[in-house]
Amino acid sequence: MSLVIALKQISESVRTRVGGKAHALSRMAASGLHVPDAFSITTDAYERYVDATGLRERILLELHRKDFKDMRWEEIWDAALRIRNMFLKTAVPKELSGILKEAIESFFSESSVVVRSSAPGEDSAKASFAGLHESYVNVRGADRVLEHVQKVWASLWSDAALLYRQELGLDVEKSSMAVLVQEIVAGERSGVVFGKNPNDPSQAVIEAVYGLNQGLVDGAVEPDRWLLDRESGRVITHTAGRRDKLGVPSQDGVRFDQLDEGRSRRNPLSEDEIGLVFALAREAEDLFGTPQDVEWTFLGEVLYALQARPITKPSSRSLEDERPWYLSLRRGFENLKSLRRKIEDELIPAMVEESSRLARQDLSALSDAALADEIARREAIHDKWVKVYWRDFIPFAHGTRLFGQVYNDTVLPADPYEFVDLLGDTEMVSVSRNRNLEDMAVMVRENPGLRDLLDQKRFSALDEGFLKKLDDFVERFEDLSCGTNQCFQGRETIVQVVLEMASGAPREREGRLKETASLRRAFLSHFQGAEREEAEELLDLARTSYRLRDDDNIYLGKIEGQLTAAVQEGRRRLRGKFSSVEDFSAKDVVQALRNPAYVPPLREAPERKEAGFEVKPRQLVGQPAGPGVSKGMARVILEPEDLLDFKSGEILVCDALDPNMTFVVPLASGIIERRGGMLIHGAIIAREYGLPCVTGIPDATVLIRTGDIITLDGYLGIAVIERRGEI
Amino acid sequence: MDDDLKLKRTLEDLLQSQKLAVLATHKAGRPYTSLVAFASTEDLKQLIFATTRSTRKYANLIQDPRVALLIDNRSNQDSDIHAAAAVTATGEADEVPVAERKGLEHIYLAKHPHLKDFVSSPSCALIRIKANTYYLVRKFQHVLELHVKP
Numbered sequence: 001m002s003l004v005i006a007l008k009q010i011s012e013s014v015r016t017r018v019g020g021k022a023h024a025l026s027r028m029a030a031s032g033l034h035v036p037d038a039f040s041i042t043t044d045a046y047e048r049y050v051d052a053t054g055l056r057e058r059i060l061l062e063l064h065r066k067d068f069k070d071m072r073w074e075e076i077w078d079a080a081l082r083i084r085n086m087f088l089k090t091a092v093p094k095e096l097s098g099i100l101k102e103a104i105e106s107f108f109s110e111s112s113v114v115v116r117s118s119a120p121g122e123d124s125a126k127a128s129f130a131g132l133h134e135s136y137v138n139v140r141g142a143d144r145v146l147e148h149v150q151k152v153w154a155s156l157w158s159d160a161a162l163l164y165r166q167e168l169g170l171d172v173e174k175s176s177m178a179v180l181v182q183e184i185v186a187g188e189r190s191g192v193v194f195g196k197n198p199n200d201p202s203q204a205v206i207e208a209v210y211g212l213n214q215g216l217v218d219g220a221v222e223p224d225r226w227l228l229d230r231e232s233g234r235v236i237t238h239t240a241g242r243r244d245k246l247g248v249p250s251q252d253g254v255r256f257d258q259l260d261e262g263r264s265r266r267n268p269l270s271e272d273e274i275g276l277v278f279a280l281a282r283e284a285e286d287l288f289g290t291p292q293d294v295e296w297t298f299l300g301e302v303l304y305a306l307q308a309r310p311i312t313k314p315s316s317r318s319l320e321d322e323r324p325w326y327l328s329l330r331r332g333f334e335n336l337k338s339l340r341r342k343i344e345d346e347l348i349p350a351m352v353e354e355s356s357r358l359a360r361q362d363l364s365a366l367s368d369a370a371l372a373d374e375i376a377r378r379e380a381i382h383d384k385w386v387k388v389y390w391r392d393f394i395p396f397a398h399g400t401r402l403f404g405q406v407y408n409d410t411v412l413p414a415d416p417y418e419f420v421d422l423l424g425d426t427e428m429v430s431v432s433r434n435r436n437l438e439d440m441a442v443m444v445r446e447n448p449g450l451r452d453l454l455d456q457k458r459f460s461a462l463d464e465g466f467l468k469k470l471d472d473f474v475e476r477f478e479d480l481s482c483g484t485n486q487c488f489q490g491r492e493t494i495v496q497v498v499l500e501m502a503s504g505a506p507r508e509r510e511g512r513l514k515e516t517a518s519l520r521r522a523f524l525s526h527f528q529g530a531e532r533e534e535a536e537e538l539l540d541l542a543r544t545s546y547r548l549r550d551d552d553n554i555y556l557g558k559i560e561g562q563l564t565a566a567v568q569e570g571r572r573r574l575r576g577k578f579s580s581v582e583d584f585s586a587k588d589v590v591q592a593l594r595n596p597a598y599v600p601p602l603r604e605a606p607e608r609k610e611a612g613f614e615v616k617p618r619q620l621v622g623q624p625a626g627p628g629v630s631k632g633m634a635r636v637i638l639e640p641e642d643l644l645d646f647k648s649g650e651i652l653v654c655d656a657l658d659p660n661m662t663f664v665v666p667l668a669s670g671i672i673e674r675r676g677g678m679l680i681h682g683a684i685i686a687r688e689y690g691l692p693c694v695t696g697i698p699d700a701t702v703l704i705r706t707g708d709i710i711t712l713d714g715y716l717g718i719a720v721i722e723r724r725g726e727i
Numbered sequence: 728m729d730d731d732l733k734l735k736r737t738l739e740d741l742l743q744s745q746k747l748a749v750l751a752t753h754k755a756g757r758p759y760t761s762l763v764a765f766a767s768t769e770d771l772k773q774l775i776f777a778t779t780r781s782t783r784k785y786a787n788l789i790q791d792p793r794v795a796l797l798i799d800n801r802s803n804q805d806s807d808i809h810a811a812a813a814v815t816a817t818g819e820a821d822e823v824p825v826a827e828r829k830g831l832e833h834i835y836l837a838k839h840p841h842l843k844d845f846v847s848s849p850s851c852a853l854i855r856i857k858a859n860t861y862y863l864v865r866k867f868q869h870v871l872e873l874h875v876k877p
Contacts, residue, residue, distance in 0.1 A: 054805075056805070057805040057806060057808060057809070060806060060808075060809045060810075061808055061809045061867060063809075064809035064810070064866055064867075065866060066866075173806075611731035611732045611734070611735045612735070612770060612771070612772070612875065612876055613731060613734070613735060613861075613873040613874060613875060613876060614873070614874040614876055615730075615731050615734060615871055615872070615873055615874075616871070616872040616874065617870070617871055617872070618862065618870040618871060618872050619868055619869065619870035620869065620870075621866060621867070621868050621869045716868075718868060
């Protein structure tokens, strides 16, 4: 068993221990191609690390909390983040780190290297995916290199790798990771050549940029592109790139500089050089027997091959496969900044305008046919905004994650979600709404006379101060809660919530601001100069992203509320005709309004078989999403009207906590959500109020019933059902 | 419900795949555990094991029939924490009456044929536990209760 193998010593027999990438480079070197000097840290080193530190079982425990098929992307991201933090926080045992550092020093002493993943199986012909595991360019010194080796090890379990686990052949029980430590070749021109165009088998493709090809690989720099005839190597077309930036090695990593005028006017490759790069692709294909995708760079006149892997056909992408969309969410900083401007300056104002325009319309004045048209129109409007939400808002929410990763890499916190606390004091719409409700509750608590008047609904007798607050609230947050079936509007609903709030003890919100300020200082103290400015900018972006994660739902909720209002008007008109009108979908309502003879289809109940057991949950496992322990009665929210029964001290159990439901959160002693994730609304609002929260319990609203007595452990992510309720 | 049927199958798989279980009895409030070779009836409502009448476990369960039985599929490796499943059955134990002995003994010996001589001995009692509740634990701390319907 050898932990380290030099590139020259790699043979077929160690292929599965050095990974496909290292193996391919060793063959290219042996055949006389220029390849940077390198050595492999074999899978034996990975195995020794995870066994000696107990990480192996910790990873398995994390990945077995829940079946993959039941996990949402956000939960997979969360699991990957927690695993990555385990690697960052778990030192390499002394003996192993001694061996690895000695190898790094004897191969490269103090010169810069590239630390590349080389997972066994990753580059096999069956499955070739770029970018599912990490690689780091320009790392110097044994300690820093070893840190990056740990990050590459961790990327065996990256969110992308977990999403493509089947195609990758990732086996949570067996998979392992090798690392290639490669001398950096700081080429002046770099790129990628595809021996065969995946979209046209008669062609080859060359892409080239000035500087390192890091910019090309992660999309920061747009390349020049040549399509070539695969047989003759003749250039068919050439498309120039933007040629505005180039990647250069900086102190630690890669920096993007402005490209000077002279070079921005010149093609990065001459005709002869295009021929050389094409020849490289052919040689690699001859060597491996299948068309290759080769990363290359020119250092002076010498053409180096940096890595090669087989080209696979883009997997026949079914429409249901949304993973490419998910991976497209990993946007760069620049992209997120422009998205932010679009959202703040265009989209949100347009949403606000849309919902108030709809609100001004008098639905009761419409004929039945016109109302049906209006419902259909509002459905289309709502659909349009839902699409915008997926296209722009969700990717923007990814800014929070980008920051989270930077924060964790920099600060190495014990809690991988500490960064959320740094984002939390931004004023979310739902929090300010709840504060207004709490203000009114304080007035009621202090004034028993006021309580009596409200109990008796004698609004005309209310004093002006309270009435003004109430009406301001009604005006500002006209729809307290909107669901798919109805909205609660007007004074009475709000008064009911205020009275319930006033019946409990006033809730102190934690002294969050101070904590946030010190976290912020500690984070920024790791950066100097231009890097510090960038860190501040990233933090600011993340805070906006975090705040909008909440607000965008509220604005979308308002538009949904207007759709619901129209559907409700339709239901009201049909009530005399159908007893089941409350179960009608919007489509049923439209049909019934248009066609007096319409009868909605019957929905059959599924047949049930008897198992001979009555099943009760005792202890359910989810994700810990808000620390703390509380005990209380469960209130399961299936319909928006269930919220009106919410009592102080109860534990809120729901499928997905919608920002429009959060007005009861100040009353709750804990939150359980079926939908999983750390950055979903329920988790955010729970952290904001310091409530224990567990998310991602499958079937939570089915297994738990209103009235059950629950102990919620927000530290470990467990809900214990102590006693079944009688309700 | 279909999910309940799936759970029943999980329980069935666990009970059938395991040969041994840990029996808990007590004497004057002091707990006592024993390893027993067990079998289960098809409806999972009864669990059977054999013991001679001179054992502590026999004396204890005659005194107080309330017992528990732990069945699990651990392999005594670290991986058990995420991979093992365990079930605790609680119920009332008694010696199988003569009228029912033949049927239950058949089930028991089908699973443990090598215990034929032992079970046939006049000094050996066949014990059945009428299960009230199964507490099924998976994924380290996911716990469901299956209450046997009368």
